Amino acid sequence: MTTFPFPFSGTTLTALGTGALWWEDQSLLCISDLHLGKSERHARRGGGPLPPYETKDTLARLSDLIDDLCPKSVICLGDSFDDGAAAQNMTAEDCATLHHLVNHRPWIWITGNHDPQPLAFGGTYHHRYSQGPLTFCHIATSKGSGEISGHYHPKARIKNTTRPAFLVDEHRIILPAFGTYTGGLNCTNPILSTLMQPQALAILTGPRPLPVPMPR
Template identity: 40%
Template sequence: MSRGRCVRPAELVLAGELLLLDPAGVLFWPKRRMLVVADLHLEKGAAFARRGVMLPPHDTVATIERLELALERLAPEIVVSLGDGFHDREGPRRLPPELAGRLRRMTCAREWLWVRGNHDPEPPAELGGTGVGEVAFGELVLRHEPEEASNCIEIVGHLHPRAKLRLGRRTARLGCFVTDGRRLVLPAFGAFTGGLNVLDEAFGRILAWDFRTYVLGQTTCRRVARDLLLHEPSLSRQAVETVGV
């Protein structure tokens, strides 16, 4: 339960393991009591402000609040942050003391693994948790970026998948999970992370054509038919960097 509302995740079996695709945008592995979250990009607003690009300064607060709610509801014993926990390597030092304390309480209350990402190659040692390159459980490998030549079954982040949907006369752009049974890509969790359309060629390089898309709602995560997905113009390199990929 979450604030009186029934939360209904989608179920997915990957490498013989039951995984729950939670509408909060996190993956929950019941057998291991493990929560997996991707691309927090904490302190992104502050990083952009230093470069003269002014974003509202509340992204870290919003992201931490949502993460606290997910942890309270799902009560994991292990958390894996799939890379880009911070938007850059200076992010942990810019974190306000009050927010640093809240994050430290999360990391110290359970086993916490920071997978290294392309934005944060070094884990924030002063904030608790353990830095790792990737995490393997049998056939399943959890890493930040997908490896095109990988023979493993991957759970990854990095690409920030979003689906543009046709809903009658309207369209909607929603965060989503995408999978082809060999690779599962998690949505970006951070408040200002943006996203990349699941029909972009970047997904075509790593997923089979008949991949499945599960979009996030307020209380549900649901699979949507491919014919509801709409293309968008490919992002320029500058736009991709703005998204945070």
């Protein structure tokens, strides 16, 4: 598994090429923006057809990651479901896969703007969750330190390559989206340029995580 370890708020965290964050000392896996059921929601609202297997693909990649790392706990940073109806309309097979993942370890759901209410998949729900020096939430704030969030689906472009990317500075980390078929916001966008400090890194995901100064 390709990785990029880095210090953050008194801890050592590892950016994985998959777009997940690993806190080895706590055996904690953190992922963001699964957007399960995106294609179903898109079709339900009259959008053009999307390949219907994104939930199965996202869950398969997550299952493989959990099998590899055997985390003691998992945190999902919000927008885990594309909306409440998408969660209810998941296939029986996908529901069984998710129940199996959630019921075998402490599982923490952070509520997001797409899924603000608890859903019937086990685990515990929080708006913000703190462990040690770190605080996990869905949308980054401009205050405090040790904050880990998602929501923006950051991407970075280097030469002719655009990839989902972690954004990291002294105070905060913004994770890329883990879900299949999720879009992305270029890290040159003023929203992200304002949130992130001038010395921020972008860690591009992929076969080999690539840390570069955050493009602006």
